[in-house]
Amino acid sequence: MQPVNFGILGASDFAARRMGPALHAARGARLAALATSSPAKATAFTAFAPDLTLHESYEALLADPAIEAVYIPLPNHLHVDWGIRALQAGKHVLIEKPLALRAEEIDPLIAARDASGKCAAEAYMIVHHPQWQLARRWLDEGRIGRLKHADVVFCFDNPDPGNIRNRAETGGGSIPDIGVYAYSSIRFAARAEPVRLASRIKRENGVDTFAQVWGEMAGPGGEFTFAAMTSTRLFPRQEVTLQGETGRITFTAPFNAAAFDQAEITLHGMSSTETHRFPGVNQYVLQVEAFARHIRDGEPFLWTLEEARKGQAMIDLVRAGEI
Structure with missing residues (x-):
């Protein structure tokens, strides 16, 4: 090629x-x-x-x-x-x-x-990482029974007032910066969309620096509860748990794989545990290669503009649900 x-x-x-x-x-x-x-x-x-x-x-x-x-x-x-x-x-x-x-x-x-x-x-890029594709497959196969709850945390400390992520005029804030991961990662893995959401948001100088979100989402297996916390003013932390009726799926580095920690996903079952590790996998490279194949060969690309629009609609719903 x-x-x-x-x-x-x-x-x-x-x-x-x-x-x-x-x-x-x-x-x-x-x-x-x-x-x-x-x-x-x-x-x-x-x-x-x-x-x-x-x-x-x-x-x-x-x-x-x-x-x-x-x-x-x-x-x-x-x-x-x-x-x-x-x-x-x-x-x-x-x-x-x-x-x-x-x-x-x-x-x-x-x-x-x-x-x-x-x-x-x-x-x-995260949808191109094999850990998220594996999580999606496990959910599709019912390996944890029906998904009942998804819990997401993504935070790090970025106090620099000159950084574009801390400026309202450039569309900054923790929700657009890392909420896009916290929300759409669950959309992707569970093939789900939000049903009802509420949020509490804290701001500095016109940009959100902390957002707590909770509510319900719905996928092929029905409705499940959803909770997410994002912040750009806290010690770094990344965690995702997908809780099912008969098991759960956990990630050690769901978003910044290899940079935050080694990517590792575990299926916790009733009587066994299955862990997969992905040393050396670069999700940015995988994303570029997939896009190049999309251009050259017409291979379907996992994250279309339509998917991105649905993800932004969820962000809009988070903001609209502030209490």
């Missing part, structure tokens, strides 16, 4: 640490260009991709005929606009999460994808 030439709009720290190296390492993909007006920021990328073409503007990268696909790690409020521009420029586009600030904002992006005939998706 001819590698897909990717360009990145913006030299974000996350792109330099995670997605840039993943684009460079993935089979079927090649990191070919970067758009940034900062030579200093570009050095973090040229360190692992010395042949990178540098563009001083986003428009220049979109006009580059050698670039087939664009990865967009810009601040949250810019995702839809630049995603549409990339599609209109004839590029495939992979956009960082959360895709938008409200669910209805994604509709023009879906329309632009359909009009362009290009591929477009949200970079929701």
Whole structure:
């Protein structure tokens, strides 16, 4: 398969640490260009991709005929606009999460994808990790009986007031930053959608820094209770438990696999325990490889814009349910 030439709009720290190296390492993909007006920021990328073409503007990268696909790690409020521009420029586009600030904002992006005939998706990498695919299979097979409760915690400490995740004007906050994991991971694993949700939210300078969510979701096995806590002001913690009638599933590093801890998923049954570990698995690389196959071979991509819209609708429901 001819590698897909990717360009990145913006030299974000996350792109330099995670997605840039993943684009460079993935089979079927090649990191070919970067758009940034900062030579200093570009050095973090040229360190692992010395042949990178540098563009001083986003428009220049979109006009580059050698670039087939664009990865967009810009601040949250810019995702839809630049995603549409990339599609209109004839590029495939992979956009960082959360895709938008409200669910209805994604509709023009879906329309632009359909009009362009290009591929477009949200970079929701965890669904490409085998631990989440295994959890989904266990639930489908009824390995823990009917799912009755899902419990999620994701928190870390980010007190920097200058960070875009702590700025209201860039769509910051713990809910868009990590709530997208806490909520849609359960949507994916249980093939479920929320039914009723309530929340308590704490804010600093206009952005949420703590959110406690509870309610009910419904999937193929019926309704189950749901509880989630996210915060960007607490000691790092990541935990997921899927509680069934006859067993439970637990994760040690559900979201930042390998970075937070080694990815490990355990099925606790009535009389046995089954554990799977995934050393060396890079979910960002797996995501890029899947997107490249989606472009080249038309292989279905696990996380469509429609799935991203449903995820954002759940975030909107969390906010609407504040008490």
